[in-house]
Amino acid sequence: MTTTFDPNTAQNAIEIEKQFAVKAVEHAQTYWNLLEKVPPRDLRLTKLDDEIYEHLMTTFPELNQEPYEGVTKLDEDSMKSKEGKEKWHNFIQAYEKKIQDYNFGSLIRTDAREEYSETNTIFVTRIQFYAFEIARNRLGLNDRAHEIAKEEAAKEKAKAEREKAKGKKKAKN
Numbered sequence: 001m002t003t004t005f006d007p008n009t010a011q012n013a014i015e016i017e018k019q020f021a022v023k024a025v026e027h028a029q030t031y032w033n034l035l036e037k038v039p040p041r042d043l044r045l046t047k048l049d050d051e052i053y054e055h056l057m058t059t060f061p062e063l064n065q066e067p068y069e070g071v072t073k074l075d076e077d078s079m080k081s082k083e084g085k086e087k088w089h090n091f092i093q094a095y096e097k098k099i100q101d102y103n104f105g106s107l108i109r110t111d112a113r114e115e116y117s118e119t120n121t122i123f124v125t126r127i128q129f130y131a132f133e134i135a136r137n138r139l140g141l142n143d144r145a146h147e148i149a150k151e152e153a154a155k156e157k158a159k160a161e162r163e164k165a166k167g168k169k170k171a172k173n
Helices: 014-037 049-059 076-080 082-093 126-138 143-172
Strands: 105-109 121-125
Touching: 014 105, 014 126, 014 143, 049 082, 049 126, 076 082, 082 126, 105 126, 121 126
Parallel strands: none
Antiparallel strands: 105 121
16 A cells, blocks of 8 residues: 655655755856856856746846845845745746756855855755846846956966976976
8 A cells, every 4th residue: 555745744865865965066066167257247047047037026026126135145034934935936836847957956145245155055946046146147246256256266277287386396306
């Protein structure tokens, strides 16, 4: 006899959670690398960027107010409130048949002015990630992240060159 699966009482499978976490971190690293190489205003994340942006701004009009603080710095409490959960659920479900992996977990920076870090990251669905990052890119809110990512890449390159030079010097001796 089989029983009906109840996701509210299901136990978490640690190995599956680890796999999801690895995928979320890889996604975040890939996005950060994109921010380094491409000016955010030129970056397209999906074929539906225009639709997602318009949908975000009409569904959440509070985000569409200059200086766009609600897009720059995410309010996790508001997103998780009863009203917020309902609005986000409806938003997310609109992309079920439009965006692959629309409800997969993704890491997003809570403050667009800073890089990914333990204190500047929350877990959201992929479509929420797209919605906020598309808005941040269009509104110029990721310009600083682009500069930070380029600076980090330059530092890493310089460090690698110094280590390579040290290796050559040791080989000569």
